[in-house]
Amino acid sequence: MALIVHKYGGTSMGSTERITNVAKRVAKWVRAGHQLVVVPSAMSGETNRLLALAKELAPSHPTDSTQRELDALAATGEQASSALLAIALQAQGVQSVSYAGWQVPIKTNSAYTKARIESIDDVRIRADLNAGKVVVITGFQGVDAQGHITTLGRGGSDTSAVAVAAALKAHECLIYTDVDGVYTTDPRVVPQARRLSTVSFEEMLEMASLGSKVLQIRSVEFAGKYKVKLRVLSSFTPWDIDLATEAESGTLITFEEDEQMEQAVVSGIAFNRDEAKISVLGVPDKPGIAYQILGAVADANIEVDMIIQNTGKGGLTDFSFTVHRNDYARALELLKTKVLPDLGAKEVNGDDRICKVSIVGIGMRSHVGIASKMFRSLSEEGINIQMISTSEIKTSVVIDEKYMELAVRALHKVFGLDQTAA
Numbered sequence: 001m002a003l004i005v006h007k008y009g010g011t012s013m014g015s016t017e018r019i020t021n022v023a024k025r026v027a028k029w030v031r032a033g034h035q036l037v038v039v040p041s042a043m044s045g046e047t048n049r050l051l052a053l054a055k056e057l058a059p060s061h062p063t064d065s066t067q068r069e070l071d072a073l074a075a076t077g078e079q080a081s082s083a084l085l086a087i088a089l090q091a092q093g094v095q096s097v098s099y100a101g102w103q104v105p106i107k108t109n110s111a112y113t114k115a116r117i118e119s120i121d122d123v124r125i126r127a128d129l130n131a132g133k134v135v136v137i138t139g140f141q142g143v144d145a146q147g148h149i150t151t152l153g154r155g156g157s158d159t160s161a162v163a164v165a166a167a168l169k170a171h172e173c174l175i176y177t178d179v180d181g182v183y184t185t186d187p188r189v190v191p192q193a194r195r196l197s198t199v200s201f202e203e204m205l206e207m208a209s210l211g212s213k214v215l216q217i218r219s220v221e222f223a224g225k226y227k228v229k230l231r232v233l234s235s236f237t238p239w240d241i242d243l244a245t246e247a248e249s250g251t252l253i254t255f256e257e258d259e260q261m262e263q264a265v266v267s268g269i270a271f272n273r274d275e276a277k278i279s280v281l282g283v284p285d286k287p288g289i290a291y292q293i294l295g296a297v298a299d300a301n302i303e304v305d306m307i308i309q310n311t312g313k314g315g316l317t318d319f320s321f322t323v324h325r326n327d328y329a330r331a332l333e334l335l336k337t338k339v340l341p342d343l344g345a346k347e348v349n350g351d352d353r354i355c356k357v358s359i360v361g362i363g364m365r366s367h368v369g370i371a372s373k374m375f376r377s378l379s380e381e382g383i384n385i386q387m388i389s390t391s392e393i394k395t396s397v398v399i400d401e402k403y404m405e406l407a408v409r410a411l412h413k414v415f416g417l418d419q420t421a422a
Ligand code: ADP
Pocket: 008, 009, 010, 011, 012, 041, 155, 176, 177, 178, 179, 181, 182, 183, 184, 185, 186, 187, 188, 211, 212, 213, 214, 215, 268
């Protein structure tokens, strides 16, 4: 008997029929003698629906008070799906109980819409498990020290599940989703993408942070910190497939260095359409410029990703950086109204139709010429590179958004990741 955490995403919970399927699958694990904690997402589309309602009422950038209400609102999606799953389990003859984040409690900081989990009380969960119940815990949400409901950022149910698994020292955390594992790139964009049977923790961390939405980055961070055994697998297999087969399916996130993603130099391609670029042109080239520009942006609580400063010419330089698209208008406004006049720069402009495409692989550490192979492949497709950033195991470029799919497909092929190349 083992204690296992299952997480089911929005599509897997998308209708009462699918919820019944989830309940039957969970019941199968219970009948095999396991203790189960299940963390569901809201039914697919529900979080978007709720947030769109709020936007109708308050279209401009949300104030702090509005952010609080956005979290109270969005958290109801998971509350509904959790209760529905507990009901479906009971209908299958499985004892179960559902808890919202504040009932566990899952304690977080107070950063509405992107709160971080600080602690999880396991007393209530363990008592229910010991009483033979399946415990259903809402994904995506928690409660801060003042008792306000918080949410963990989009895709946050993955993080809830891994954090619950860490708190309970569960044997394994299984992330059930609408694809059957982690692929070399998003299989919806590149049909030739290949499923990986294992992926190293470090590569998964890079892929998640560079835009592969299959796992929320914080869930991977948690798994790394607490050494949670983590597997991504399909919720769309028939619920009654053999349990041992199911338990070995999908993609296992491994912590062993030598179990590199299929031993390839480049193991995966990630992309992200959520960023926008801002350029400050004709800035006096003197000490303190980066601080003046980026300090003001950081003070406004806007995160910056890639940064480029050109070499100065005639005492002037250009400075570009990327921010999340949601922060684009605010960052642009801030620079135009506050920073530009103080800096004496010539112009601020921006582009929110960009995307970031990245190649990831542990093998890049020990191979040279990988980045140049990437640049050559993009140039052969006639794609202009606007920004570049590198780290030990990844190279990212910013390009025009309209070339995203072309770039991802070309790179997937050139690095030998296409199915046919295997
Ligand atoms: P869930 O609702 O189950 O959390 P998500 O939509 O958040 O599901 O994540 C699963 C989706 O992630 C897949 O449908 C797929 O389109 C996308 N995805 C992006 N990159 C990858 C990748 N490298 N491997 C697998 N899926 C990926």
